[in-house]
Amino acid sequence: MLKKHKSYAGDGSYPTSYYAASRNISRTPVRLQGRIKTDVCVVGAGYSGLSTAIHLAEKGYKVVVIEGAQVGWGASGRNGGQIVNGLNASLATIQCRYGEDTARFIGGLVQEGGKIIRRLVSEYQIECDLKPGNIYAAYTSAHMKELEAKQALWRKYGMDDHQFLDRGALRKLVNSDAYCGGMLDTTGGHMHPLNLVLGEARAFESIGGTIYEGSPVIRVDHVAERPTVYTEGGEVSAPIVVLCGNAYLGDAVPKLVSRVMPVSTQMISTAPLGEQLANSLIPSDMCVEDVRYILDYFRLSADKRMIFGGGTVYGGTDPADVVAKLRPNLEKVFPQLKGVKIDYAWSGNFALSFTRVPQMGRIGPSTYFAHGCSGHGVTGSHLFGRTLAEAIDGDASRFDIFEKLPWYPFPGGRLLRAQYSTIGSWWYSLRDAVGW
Template identity: 85%
Template sequence: MARADKDLRQTGIHGVSATKSYAGDGGYPASYYAATRNIVRTPVRLEGRVETDICVVGAGYTGLATAIHLAEKGYKVTVVEGAQVGWGASGRNGGQIVNGLNASLPTIQRRFGEDAARFIGGLVQEGGRIIRRLVSRYRIDCDLKSGNIYAAYTSAHMKELEAKQALWRRYGMDDHLLLDREGLRKLVNSEAYCGGMLDITGGHMHPLNLVLGEARAFESLGGTICEMSPVTRVDHKAARPTVHTSEGEVSARIVVLCGNAYLGDAVPELVSRVMPVSTQMITTAPLGEELADALIPSDMCVEDVRYILDYFRLSADKRMIFGGGTVYGGTDPADVVAKLQPNLEKVFPRLKGVKIDYAWSGNFALSFTRVPQMGRIGANTYFAHGYSGHGVTGSHLFGRTLAEAIDGDQSRFDMFAKLPWYPFPGGRMFRAQYSTIGSWWYSFKDAVGW
């Protein structure tokens, strides 16, 4: 049984071990992150009626970043979480601080115009700075390290990186260094790649320890977190919107919805805006310092630039954490190890047959445009979601932006809120099939080097 499940049984909170919801009993998946978390919380459920200034739904990065920024301004904030803090994507992602959105700046410029591209181009590095500020100010122990690398398989990939470097420079970001094959080998010792690009402002960390540290920081500011309390509905049309769970409700001046891929049907108005997509991860047994350092001498995180990409890094205890793959609709593959281990061995043949200690899957919320969405439903209910696989930095940026809007400065919120969004073709029933067919085309392009 996973360590998190044992922790829940030992909390002594009435009924917690029997909680049933989208998250099962609320225990963390059996990931490397859950096994090595450095904060073990005692969940407190929402019971009865609570009055607050701001109610935030979701105790992941977006919800806690919003809550911290508001609490720092003196607001009374209550966070309602359906499972445990960081149970969703925030606690099981690749741990990579990658600047930018899923949609590239040229795509944003083409779809939404130069003003939108310039606005977003000026913000895409802010999420990483917010993370570093929180880690420093609240002394969050999450193995934070600097630098991320984009790895190219083909000359076509290198041309994409060259164009990206040039474009980011146009928007004032001159932090990217192009690498030829030998330059990349000094940082990532793999024969698989022909070159790449280094972003010195990127980085990586232990994602569950980051979000647990953020929860502790929020509570140190007087905030309240109600865990194991799945939201059943949100009354957002009243002057004071109300968040309902099976055992309680929160009445607030403002509600902020940050459930992302796990909000489910609790807010019907948001269902068609995003689609859950699962991605998978494995973690090896400890490799030893000599082998680990030989494989990634830079100790930076890496992702390749294919449409369906692989991403990997070393943990603090010198394991290889390797992720990749997508399943549209959010279902889990039958065998995560069988799916990912061949990719790991392709990148690092020296790891052929290496023991895999942990394997897990998790969902992120994909938007059709690959641009995250921020907006309002009703006068006093805000939402943010749809980071499309780039949520570590985007969620922290959106959390600050939501807090600014609630505190009276809606300039940046309004810029994001006015960006158009589109439902997935095929509706809820066929959107996964449509996206899968589209991914086949891009995978073909990757395979032939276009």
């Protein structure tokens, strides 16, 4: 049974989650009223929008960010908090589709998003419990071979920060019998995602930026020489507009609707486990994701809760019972947590592209967009914010490569795309079940 994904209540609240309950910055939202002009208008106060805004403001641009709900209300404030260096589409897939030059270009970028996060945290003193290390965990020998091939290709394109782990080595980092081995990315990591994006908003405002919240965009005039963004209470005119609404942009820009599909993923948080139990489960205190198609991902919070996520629902609807969906997977990985109290359960949407490759481009001479990180948006969105800022500031060399990558609409159109994608995912779920 599925239920409709909740929309913004308009009352200043966040969706119920561990992150919302433990956020360390409270904001007083200011809604857009009347007409204003600025150098750049960014739509969306998540990672991609704020990364774009910060990089532009640091270059001296006057930037206004328009947010329909609140800073970090969407995927940026609900995700797994994992700094994963890579895209949803593997480098092998990218090399096969687009050639070695494109694979080398993208391979050279995948670690940049994490570096941007660390720079922002350091320079602007953002308190978000940032910690190092990301582990890819394998269930089967086939998964191990997949990781070996992935490691070889990463090395081919200049990434040497991955350590292969046999069962014993992995067990020292993640105390679970579920896995036969894995791979460690020492440049990965994890953090409190909502506190990160709230800290980025504060950083942006500290260098002269302006954010209007509770101001849903209803229309964007991207044809005019000077685009205009219209909200329920006002409008912003700027020589440059950047659209970073991702899965929550809705129908405000019809040209972008067919490019991505909202996909829901679910998360739970246990009650605090205590130092001894928590440290016995993940002695390394690193984040973990398995390498199945329908994967699980998990980590410890700063107060020693297990944050566990997984599953996908195409079309952006939510399961009726998130705990019932995720608890069996949690207890499979950690039988020690059988029957553990779950304090929080929540869902959130990310924007999935048909190719699983992020998209950047223009829908008018001065209206840019970036979306479709397809579940890898923590690092990807920070990278694309810098790339968009470069293009707007006159260096579009990296932006142009992404803009030229082909994109395809989902089969079935908007009406049937979720159903067709669900049918396709059954095949991959079967592969996961038999260990292919």
